Amino acid sequence: MYAFDYVRPQTLKEAAAALRKSDQARFLAGGQSLVQALRLRLARPPLLIDLRAIDELNGIRVANNVVSIGAMTRHADVAAAKEVQRAIPALARVAAGIGDRQVRNQGTLGGSLANADPAADYPAAVLGLGATIVTSKREIPADKFFLGLFETALKPGEIIVRVDFPQPLRAGYAKFRHPASRFALVGVFVCDTTSGVRVAVTGAGPCAFRVKRMEKVLAKAFTPQAIEKIVLPAEGLNSDIHAAADYRAHLVTVMAQRAVTAAAKL
Amino acid sequence: MTTPLVLTVNGQAVSVEVHPRTLLVELLRDTLRLTGTHIGCDTGQCGACTVQLDGRAVKSCTVLALQAQASEVTTIEGIATAGGELHPMQAAFKEYHALQCGFCTPGMVISALDLLKHNANPSEADVRQGLDGNLCRCTGYHNIVKAVLAAAAAMRP
């Protein structure tokens, strides 16, 4: 690890002031991705701005059928929150299935989204639920947030403050868990709302994406059988030592069906 | 440049100066000489370095020491009573031969306590799944699972 300076601001204003001192600074949330990246010298920031002490980034609120979760909320706290379990049980389940207990005790929602790992779970839920990412500068709809491999719409210095999740009619998530890394080989989040169905996939492409063909069919018949024959073309999907692109394409269909089954049960 | 760090470790106030890149596990092992916390993989995978940070099990190889500012840390050295009497979880590990080389044991014990905090009455499957952040290269896990189930029974009021 290269040396760096460290600050722990108490407010978003103080964080912005710290940023003005160094445009190469990086934010630190749980550190579950960043600390390892620093250790591998994949990142070399001169300054880390620890977001832990900023109150505005914490807490879970439910109002007007919207669940708002602060960026620094840890996965374990989302999984255990009664209000999330009640309003959007599928979201609590996504959080409960991330990594292992130690990772869930330390990793955060904002860190996961800003990191935009192609195999991370939260991106599928955020895109599937059509959530809004509220930052220190603006509101970004999920459909405009994930741009590519580890690439998001966040500008340098922009802090995720919270995410607003609209409550769906029903939703479900199914993940084919990589047994060693626990990340999603493929994960599919399916969500039924008054304005239509959304299907979001993680693990299969450079970043989370929607499958509109499945959405149209499910809007007419919300059953696993309805999408049985819809298989994505393997071209452009991830291919690595864990799974070839055609296998991932197959998994997208199977996981989508399981997600529909899970949603229909709730 | 070093930064002041104040925290509580196993009930004792600690006040040190650290370089920001110091890991929590390095502070514990190298500075405080609490070598019960082990480093296995050093990459966040194996759980040998698991400690409690404000009551939650975390991997101390993937946390900066400064992230524990003003926090309470408990390591395996802080689990038994001050008089040296084993915690029921430790006693169960001993009783059920839940260790061979013992390298994974401190992390296993801390994770198992975290598991019971959220689920006082786990099934065998709950225990197996709930300890998936901790790897053991010796035991084949069976006796670890037995020990955790026995400790759960012993710890229920």
Ligand SMILES: Cc1cc2nc3c(=O)[nH]c(=O)nc-3n(C[C@H](O)[C@H](O)[C@H](O)COP(=O)(O)OP(=O)(O)OC[C@H]3O[C@@H](n4cnc5c(N)ncnc54)[C@H](O)[C@@H]3O)c2cc1C
């Ligand atoms: C063993 C292991 C297993 C894992 N398994 C899974 C899994 O199964 N599924 C899964 O989804 N993830 C998994 N993860 C990743 C985990 O969820 C991470 O916690 C998460 O990706 C990053 O969150 P963090 O809070 O630790 O962020 P950090 O590592 O602190 O930060 C990550 C990045 O986000 C930026 N950032 C953080 N917060 C903000 C903010 N509020 N605004 C703007 N930028 C910000 C940082 O600058 C950094 O670039 C795993 C990690 C480990 C170590």
Ligand code: FES
């Ligand atoms: S040494 Fe920390 S997880 Fe392996």
Ligand code: FES
């Ligand atoms: S007892 Fe040897 S690694 Fe678990």
